[in-house]
Amino acid sequence: MSKHLSIIVGSVLGASEYVAEALEQVAQSAGFTTTLQFEPDLDVLEKKGSWLICTSTHGAGELPQNIQPFAKALEETDLSGIDAWVVGLGDSSYDTFCYGAMEMEKRLTEAGARLTAPPLHIDVLNHPIPEDVAVEWFEQQVKQ
Ligand SMILES: Cc1cc2nc3c(=O)[nH]c(=O)nc-3n(C[C@H](O)[C@H](O)[C@H](O)COP(=O)(O)O)c2cc1C
Numbered sequence: 001m002s003k004h005l006s007i008i009v010g011s012v013l014g015a016s017e018y019v020a021e022a023l024e025q026v027a028q029s030a031g032f033t034t035t036l037q038f039e040p041d042l043d044v045l046e047k048k049g050s051w052l053i054c055t056s057t058h059g060a061g062e063l064p065q066n067i068q069p070f071a072k073a074l075e076e077t078d079l080s081g082i083d084a085w086v087v088g089l090g091d092s093s094y095d096t097f098c099y100g101a102m103e104m105e106k107r108l109t110e111a112g113a114r115l116t117a118p119p120l121h122i123d124v125l126n127h128p129i130p131e132d133v134a135v136e137w138f139e140q141q142v143k144q
Contacts (some may be wrong), residue, residue, distance in 0.1 A: 005032040008040045010055030010067030011143045016089050020054040022131040029144035040070035048081030053104050056089040061096025080112035086119035
């Protein structure tokens with residue numbers, strides 16, 4: 001049976017989009033069918049199976065605008081059928097390092113989702129090409 005991965009992106013400047021596209025390739029190579037949402041819409045997502053949330057942090061530790069309605073909608077949703085990976089991009093010079101990803105982790109688990117693995121928080125100060133570390137990590141995750 002084919003596995004499906006829904007990839008959900010929160011991004012302002014595009015870095016998380018690049019990471020999500022790189023991880024989509026990894027997932028496809030591992031046998032997943034994929035969908036990629038740059039404007040996340042909970043209504044069109046299956047509420048079961050595997051999700052990958054890839055989001056940066058902006059403002060004073062906030063989620064990017066494009067993913068905020070999705071994050072809010074999770075409050076009203078039963079995600080007990082979801083296994084989720086979370087990849088956060090942030091900059092450790094902010095004391096709100098990766099708060100956006102942490103907010104997603106909280107909302108997902110409060111809605112009943114299971115985190116498949118401890119989230120990956122990528123510090124773009126140390127990893128100017130965040131795709132590299134994300135791909136290495138995700139290859140391990142999807143390896144059977
Ligand atoms: C105005 C601004 C505010 C930011 N605030 C935070 C923050 O609070 N915490 C954090 O970890 N990173 C913060 N960052 C760093 C971004 O999360 C980081 O540059 C990330 O790679 C951007 O990804 P994106 O292009 O997908 O939006 C901020 C960046 C900018 C430009």
